[in-house]
Amino acid sequence: MAFTISQKIPRAARKGLDRNRAMAWGGAAALALAILGGAQLIAQVEGDRGIPPLANSEDIQVNGIQVDVTGKTGAEARIAGWKQAQKIAWKKLGGPDMPLESIDAMVSSIVIGHEQVGPRRYIATLGVIFDKAKAGQYVGSGSAGVGPRSAPLLLIPVLQSGGVRQVFEVRGPWQRAWAEFQTSTSPVDYVRPTGSGGESLILTAGQAGRRSRLWWRTVLGQFDTSDVLSPVARIERQWPGGPINGTFTARYGPDNTFLGSFTLTAASEQELPRMMDQAIVRIDALYRDALAQGQLQPDPTIVAGGAALDRAFEELRVKLMPKGDDLPPVATPPVVETARPEEAAGVVAAEPVTVQFATPDAAAVDAALAAVRGVPGVQGASTVSLAIGGTSVMRVTVAGGGDRLAAALRGQGWKVAGGGGVLRISR
Missing domain, CATH: 3.30.70 (Alpha-Beta Plaits)
Known part of the structure; x- marks a missing residue:
């Protein structure tokens, strides 16, 4: 049966019909937005993102060794290049003069940063890792002599490229370089999140600009850390396939405190990983200097207890409340410092x-x-x-x-x- 609205239908009836239609369309739109929003939220969490950091070790590692060796075949040139890298690494560590066979017996692995294998030539940038138990008696541990380590510090590597700032939204070269960094040789105790799952929603580029201590306490508590480090890499490509300029900045704490900055240049896209590795070494040096100067101390406003916050809120309330003799006095409960159970027991x-x-x-x-x-x-x-x-x-x-x-x-x-x-x- 057809239903037609004519001029004879009362105006009130037409208004009711229009209202019902509007509510129906509004409900359908709300349902569509809910479904779309849920799909977008899942898309923000799922996907191929996050790079698990390499396992830390106390083995002695030397990176950035460049070799250029020729041989009868590419395979022979490659083996000769590895042996040459072992000798160069041992010399950099200040080890005593030893036969190559003795040095090779102390090497646990070779890290290939970049290599080119030709018919009779081998060009590569390598890293050599020596076994601590075997080589430690000659050159000492790579982490020896660096002094006391810092408190656990959450690392949020921020990459700015093409006008976009990101951390773990995609797998970027800055995140990969930090994941491959050997942190055991540094006195700075870096805690490197993987960036997978919900971590990509919590640790974003905007997080470094937050000032709320309550928010920071929640985030740091999830990773069992005391404070935060925010190394920033700003990448500018001159033209496709051309040079890449990088500006790297070391920042620290919930106030995003500036510690230092420098610039590096990569000749091409293939040289970008090497530039990132060099930048991390210099960033780590800035954080080392800050630690030696006592600047990497945990922020007391983050680790403050509930009593300290209550006192701060009470002082703020007293300052903001109007003053006058006609106002009734407000009874302020005294703050009682209670001893912790472990302190009472002498632990x-x-x-x-x-x-x-x-x-x-x-x-x-x-x-x-x-x-x-x-x-x-x-x-x-x-x-x-x-x-x-x-x-x-x-x-x-x-x-x-x-x-x-x-x-x-x-x-x-x-x-x-x-x-x-x-x-x-x-x-």
Whole structure:
């Protein structure tokens, strides 16, 4: 049956019909927006993003060795280039004169940064990693002599390219360079997120500009860190396939404090990874200097307790309230400083400890975490670098420090090496 609106239908009826139609169209539009918004939210989380950082180790690593070797074949030239890189790396470390066979016996792996293999020529940029147990007696650990380490600091690498600022939204060269950086040779305790899952929504380029201490306390608590580092890389391409100019800035803390800046240039897109590696070494030097000068201390406004915030809010309320004798006095409850249970019992404060452990499979990860978390005094334990088939790293907060944790793990049957803030455990 057809229904036609004519002029004879009362105006009120027409208004009601129009209202019903508007509500129907509005409901359909709201449903479409909800479905579209949900799909966009899933798209922001899913996808191929995030680069897990390489496992930290205390092995001695020398990077940036350039070789140019010829041979009868490309394979022979490549082997000769690797041997030459081992000799150059050993010389850079200040090692004593030794036969090449002895040096080769102390090398655990060769890191290939960039290589070109021809019919009779080999050109490459290599890195050489020496086994600490074998080479440490001659040249010492790569992390020795650097002084005390900093508190755990969250790393947010910001890349600005083409007018867009990003962190973990896509897999960028700046994030990859930080994931491959050997942090064990630095006194700065970098905590490098993988950038996968919800981390790409929390750790964005806009996060570095936030000032809310409550927000920062929530973010830092998720990664068991005390403060934040924000190294910024601004990339400018002159033309497609041409030179690339990079401006790199080291920033620190919730106020995005400026520590230093420098510029580098890459001749082409193929040279961009090498420029990023060089930039990280200089950025790390800026953070080292800041640590030596006492600038990388955790911000007290982030780690302040609830009593300190209550006092601050009370002072702000007193300043903003109107003054006058006719206003009734406001009773302010006194702030009572209560002693912590661990202080009353005479227990030392909790300290961060880095624990390295072999993870041939997922069961080894669960076993190590369960063993560490079962130690009395452990307040938190989480993996910061996961490498199935290699060496993983966990961050542990334990009362009594590394010595107490090591003694407890030995009691469980674990083999413990190292000491202080860095331990290596194995079965």
